[in-house]
Every structure is written in C-alpha cells, then in structure tokens.
Amino acid sequence: MPRPSYLPEFPGSMASVATHELVRKTYALLAATLVVTAVAAMFGMSMAFPYQHPFILMILAFGVLFAILFTGAKQGPLALPLVFVFTGLMGLSLGPMLAVTLQLSNGPLIVAESAIGTAAIFGGLSLYAWISKRDFSFMGGFLFVGLIIVILAGIANxxxxxxxxxxxxxxxxxxxxxxxxxxxxxxxxxxxxxxxxFITVSLYLDVLNIFLSLLQILSFLQGRRR
Incomplete structure (x- = not known):
C-alpha cells in the first residue's frame, strides 16, 4: 500500500528528553502494530474474503487511515484503536500474497529473507538517521514525485x-x-x-512497503515453482 504524504515538514531541533520518550513510545507502538499485522496475515492466508475481495479490503484500510488522520490530529480516543484496525486490515490483505509466495518450493526462505532484509534496511537507515541527526526533509519532494510515478506504473501493470x-x-x-x-x-x-x-503509522508504512518490495523482488529473482 502506498504511503500518503500527510506529515508536515518542520524545521529540526536536537533530540530532547521529551523526544527520547516519544521515540520510545513510537517504536513500542510500531512493534505492536507489526505483531498485529503478522497475526492478521496468518488468518488472511486461510480466509476466503481477502482472496475474493482484495479491493474492498484496500478501500476499508484507506477509510480507516483517513479516520486515523482525523482523530489523531484531534488527539481523539479512537485514534489508537483505529491504528490496530488499520494494521489488522493490512495484514489480512497481505495474507494472499504470502500464501502465493509460500507455494514456491523455496517460498519460506524468500519470506524469511524478505523479513530479515526489511529489518536490516529499516534498522540500518533508522540508526543512521538517529546517530547523524541530519535533516532529511529535503528528500520529501523528490520521494513524493517518485511515489506518484510508482503508483501510476503499478496501476498500469x-x-x-x-x-x-x-x-x-x-x-x-x-x-x-x-x-x-x-x-x-x-x-x-x-x-x-x-x-x-502519526509518526508510527508513517514508519509502519515504510516497514510494510519495504517488506512487500523485497518479497516481490526476491520472488521474481529466486522463486522456483514446485
């Protein structure tokens, strides 16, 4: 699922005690959302609905995402539960893709490599951003244009x-x-x-899309039919 560009660009400041606490809360919530997605994906592999109605799942997920943006901006009490609903829906939609990959003779290896690769890429880049304290907001415009092109190319394909x-x-x-x-x-x-x-959902979409990209690349390059 593509990442929406909804986070505003603010001028950077050095991390404070409050920022460290925010980082701790964010990554704890991110870990929880990934667990929810993994569990939902396992259910999605065996349920008929994700196979039969993938577009309905995507529409529901987008609807929940916009609800998160609205309730989160107002610090509403529904924001956190909606995050888990959203990540659960994403997990259900991921189930069929995982099932197809696992049908390959080396499918389990591809899934494992994708997960390890995702952890390495996301973890390494996050660590670099944390240590360097550099402001990477200048990349936002370029990345957004690239994202639009990728979406259009994906629709065409x-x-x-x-x-x-x-x-x-x-x-x-x-x-x-x-x-x-x-x-x-x-x-x-x-x-x-x-x-x-907001930042948890943003990072979650980064992780999810890195994993999906690696899964497709490795399936294309290494996948072997039974």
Whole structure:
C-alpha cells in the first residue's frame, strides 16, 4: 500500500528528553502494530474474503487511515484503536500474497529473507538517521514525485501484467520507502513530529512497503515453482 504524504515538514531541533520518550513510545507502538499485522496475515492466508475481495479490503484500510488522520490530529480516543484496525486490515490483505509466495518450493526462505532484509534496511537507515541527526526533509519532494510515478506504473501493470515492469516498480518502491525511512526517522529524532500516532503509522508504512518490495523482488529473482 502506498504511503500518503500527510506529515508536515518542520524545521529540526536536537533530540530532547521529551523526544527520547516519544521515540520510545513510537517504536513500542510500531512493534505492536507489526505483531498485529503478522497475526492478521496468518488468518488472511486461510480466509476466503481477502482472496475474493482484495479491493474492498484496500478501500476499508484507506477509510480507516483517513479516520486515523482525523482523530489523531484531534488527539481523539479512537485514534489508537483505529491504528490496530488499520494494521489488522493490512495484514489480512497481505495474507494472499504470502500464501502465493509460500507455494514456491523455496517460498519460506524468500519470506524469511524478505523479513530479515526489511529489518536490516529499516534498522540500518533508522540508526543512521538517529546517530547523524541530519535533516532529511529535503528528500520529501523528490520521494513524493517518485511515489506518484510508482503508483501510476503499478496501476498500469495491473492491466499489462508485465513481469519486467513489476520488478521495476518493486525496485523503485524499495528505494522510495527506504528514503522515507530516513525522512520519517529524522523528523522523529529531531523533534519535528510530536504525535506518536502519526509518526508510527508513517514508519509502519515504510516497514510494510519495504517488506512487500523485497518479497516481490526476491520472488521474481529466486522463486522456483514446485
């Protein structure tokens, strides 16, 4: 699922005690959302609904996401529960893709490599942004334009079904969401974002899209049919 550009760009400031507390809360919530997604994905692999109605799931997820933006901005009590509803829906929609990958003879290895690769990329880039304290907000405009191109190319490939284009889109998405990881983490550690709901959802989408991109790339390059 593409990452919406909803977080405002603020000038950076050095991390304070309050920022460290925000970082702790954000990553704890991020870990919880990933657990919810993993559990929902396991259910999604065996449920009929995600296979039969993937677009309905996506529409529901987008609807919940916009509800998060509204309630989170107002610090509403529904914001946190909606985050878990959103990540659960994303997990359900991920189930069929995981099931298809696991049907490959080396499917479990591809899923494991994708998860490890995601942890390495996200963790490494987040650590770099944290240590360097650099302001990566200058990348936002370039990444947003790239994201729009990737979305349009993905829509086109839905009809064209060109494997080479799919690989290109996945590779571009990997690059874009790796960049967004730097942007979002620097915003967090420099004190540019104070809403843990917003920054958690942003980082969650970075992680999810890095994983999906790696899963598609590795399935294309290494996948072996039974």
């Amino acid at each position: 839905f009809f064209l079904q060109m494997p080479a284009l799919q690989l290109t889109v996945a590779s571009a998405a990997l690059f874009i969401f790796s960049g967004y990881t730097l942007v979002d983490t620097s915003r967090l550690v420099r004190g540019g974002e104070t809403n843990p709901i």
